Amino acid sequence: MPDFLLSQILVTFTLAIECYAMQLKDKNRLLALLSLSCLFNGAHYLLLGQQTAGFIFLFSSIRFLISIKWKRQWMAAAALCVSLIITYYTYNGLLSILGFMATVLITTGSFSKNDKFLRLMMVFGGLLWLIHNVLLGTPVGVLVELVFVGSSAIGYYRYYIAGRMKNINF
Incomplete structure (x- = not known):
């Protein structure tokens, strides 16, 4: 099976997991599912020759699990340092910068x-990441980020805007 096709199959699992995860109210379950989705997404990027994105996502899988238990700012700083080191050693231009910023x-x-x-x-x-995937040319990766951003926005609306709207008396 060609690497490109396999990458698109793997990122399809990411799509399914993230669609469900972003609608959860329980932050810990959301983070656990994002950890799983990062494994598939990381493999997808590695198959496409994008080491920065691949290794950042594999590390992000661990980072999401850590962030379930500990919310210490120094841990966030340490995770960012690891991501910066990954970016430095795998740097390949604009895509590396976009991935790191995301x-x-x-x-x-x-x-x-x-x-x-x-x-x-x-x-x-x-x-x-959507801009990154458009530039990379990964169609299912673009769909993943479109759905992820849309689902995240819908979840945000459901939990933080729609509830407020019910309490407004006209």
Whole structure:
């Protein structure tokens, strides 16, 4: 099976997992599922020859699991340092920079104790990964990020905007 086709199959698992995960209210379950999705996404990028994105996602799988238990800012800083080291050693231009910037946003959100902030960082980080995937030319990867950003925005709306709208008396 060609690497490109296998990469698209693997990232399809990411798509299914993330669609479900971003609709969960329980932040720990959301982070656990994102950890699993990162394994598939990391393999997808490695098959496409994108080492920066691949290794960042494999490390992100571990980072999401750590952030379930510990929300210490120094751990977020350590995770960002590891991501920076990965980016430095695998650097291949604009795609590496976009991936790192997206990781900064998502890492900052995942170590936050605030679910609302987490979801906002997921939207903005997802938009950067969307640009990354468009430039890379991975069709299912683009779909993953479109759905991820859309699902994140819908989850944010459901939990933080729609509830407020019900309490407004006209």
